[in-house]
Amino acid sequence: MERYYQPEIECASPEKLKQIQNEKLVKQVRHVWDNVPYYRKKMEEKGLTPDDIQSTDDLYKLPFLSKADLRDAYPYGLLGVPLKDCVRIQSTSGTTGKRVVAFYTQHDVDLWEECCARAITAAGGTDESVCQVSYGYGLFTGGPGLNGGSHKVGCLTIPTSSGNTDRQIMFIMDLSATILCCTPSYAAYLGERFKELGYGPDDIPLKAGIFGAEAWSEEMRHDIEKTLGIKAYDIYGLTELSGPGVAFECSAQQGMHINEDHFIAEIIDPDTLEVLPEGSQGELVFTSLDKEAFPLLRYRTRDICTLTREKCSCGRTHVRMGKPKGRSDDMLIIRGVNVFPSQIETVLINAGYAANYQIIVDRINNTDTLDVQVEMTPEMFTDNLGEIADRQKELVDGLRSMLGLKAKVTLVAPKTITRSEGKAVRVIDKRKI
Numbered sequence: 001m002e003r004y005y006q007p008e009i010e011c012a013s014p015e016k017l018k019q020i021q022n023e024k025l026v027k028q029v030r031h032v033w034d035n036v037p038y039y040r041k042k043m044e045e046k047g048l049t050p051d052d053i054q055s056t057d058d059l060y061k062l063p064f065l066s067k068a069d070l071r072d073a074y075p076y077g078l079l080g081v082p083l084k085d086c087v088r089i090q091s092t093s094g095t096t097g098k099r100v101v102a103f104y105t106q107h108d109v110d111l112w113e114e115c116c117a118r119a120i121t122a123a124g125g126t127d128e129s130v131c132q133v134s135y136g137y138g139l140f141t142g143g144p145g146l147n148g149g150s151h152k153v154g155c156l157t158i159p160t161s162s163g164n165t166d167r168q169i170m171f172i173m174d175l176s177a178t179i180l181c182c183t184p185s186y187a188a189y190l191g192e193r194f195k196e197l198g199y200g201p202d203d204i205p206l207k208a209g210i211f212g213a214e215a216w217s218e219e220m221r222h223d224i225e226k227t228l229g230i231k232a233y234d235i236y237g238l239t240e241l242s243g244p245g246v247a248f249e250c251s252a253q254q255g256m257h258i259n260e261d262h263f264i265a266e267i268i269d270p271d272t273l274e275v276l277p278e279g280s281q282g283e284l285v286f287t288s289l290d291k292e293a294f295p296l297l298r299y300r301t302r303d304i305c306t307l308t309r310e311k312c313s314c315g316r317t318h319v320r321m322g323k324p325k326g327r328s329d330d331m332l333i334i335r336g337v338n339v340f341p342s343q344i345e346t347v348l349i350n351a352g353y354a355a356n357y358q359i360i361v362d363r364i365n366n367t368d369t370l371d372v373q374v375e376m377t378p379e380m381f382t383d384n385l386g387e388i389a390d391r392q393k394e395l396v397d398g399l400r401s402m403l404g405l406k407a408k409v410t411l412v413a414p415k416t417i418t419r420s421e422g423k424a425v426r427v428i429d430k431r432k433i
């Protein structure tokens with residue numbers, strides 16, 4: 001039976017949701033106009049005042065915010081309340097230099113934790129669950145967000161944070177943890193270690209995993225589910241908007257429900273900035289609806305995905321986002337071809353490899369090179385050079401048909417590619433352009 005944390009909101013009728021969004025949007029725009037001079041100036045430049053925004057139908061009029069704005073306004077320029085009302089910051093390293101620092105009032109923390117509680121409940125969590133939170137704690141939002149959500153649901157929470165893999169396994173086994181929260185790459189690594197220690201899926205007490213913070217393929221999901229004997233749920237979020245729980249998967253595993261009572265989602269064409277119709281692939285843009293300390297209107301995430309309003313079998317009515325294919329700034333352009341690391345991962349996992357690989361891109365004699373290093377699994381490990389060459393060729397062919405590009409594939413021995421306890425670093429781009 002499907003469980004909900006806040007059924008009246010999660011399953012609200014589309015009309016009710018629209019009404020909630022309209023009311024909150026008008027207030028949020030007024031809040032930003034009154035308290036965030038940085039954004040007010042952007043609105044003034046477009047000749048807008050809060051009166052121009054009467055409902056979500058007017059959203060398109062508002063200017064976008066990007067990571068560059070966050071950098072310009074760093075650290076306090078987008079703050080919507082006096083500092084004395086803020087109780088927390090969280091931060092990410094950011095891909096290009098300056099950190100993103102997001103601020104929270106107590107109200108913001110509560111709403112964020114409620115979103116995480118919805119995700120945990122959708123994954124089957126109750127006050128009887130034992131929930132191990134193996135996302136990093138500290139400035140990263142993964143640990144604190146899921147920790148707060150787990151408390152709200154009433155689970156017994158094990159705040160292991162990331163790392164110290166054998167200790168993670170000890171707690172899972174000794175305390176009979178039923179829910180595991182961590183990045184998918186760390187879940188895969190835990191699975192590998194369980195196997196080495198002689199535990200099969202039936203020995204492991206876990207029932208569900210809540211994995212996110214990085215792109216992962218369906219193939220990787222199946223692998224993790226098989227090894228740990230669980231159902232693996234995706235969870236999405238970003239520091240700028242709160243953290244994990246902006247969207248989460250339900251039992252249908254057909255996309256993540258965006259918490260639309262707190263965030264409005266749009267898909268835009270990243271080049272023309274035009275809003276695209278439902279079902280189109282493009283860049284995800286979010287407008288927060290009730291954030292106090294760090295309200296963001298039309299924030300460009302750089303994440304590429306699609307949205308669907310098709311009815312979901314779980315009963316929730318909130319719009320669903322597909323798995324992000326990767327960030328538009330993760331996308332590699334190799335010899336003019338757009339390549340997402342997730343496409344490479346799909347080829348590798350379909351051919352029986354685990355997600356232990358590294359992508360090395362370089363430019364030699366003015367030509368881009370793509371080198372994929374993949375670990376053999378212990379079962380396929382061999383020193384028979386003929387067999388290795390055949391396996392490499394099979395992957396080169398698979399990559400060519402997926403990407404339309406010739407890659408070099410190097411098979412390496414098991415355990416030679418560094419494991420990640422948080423977000424995996426898959427790509428090394430050595431090109432100096």
Ligand code: DLL
Nearest residue numbers: 092142212213214215235236237238239243244324
């Ligand atoms: O990664 C928040 C989070 C923590 C989400 C734990 C889920 C679980 P940031 O470090 O600010 O926040 O990174 C945000 O990570 O824009 C996406 O590119 C990527 N991302 C997050 N979740 C997913 C996911 C956290 N489920 C950035 N699938 C986002 C794919 C994801 N990418």
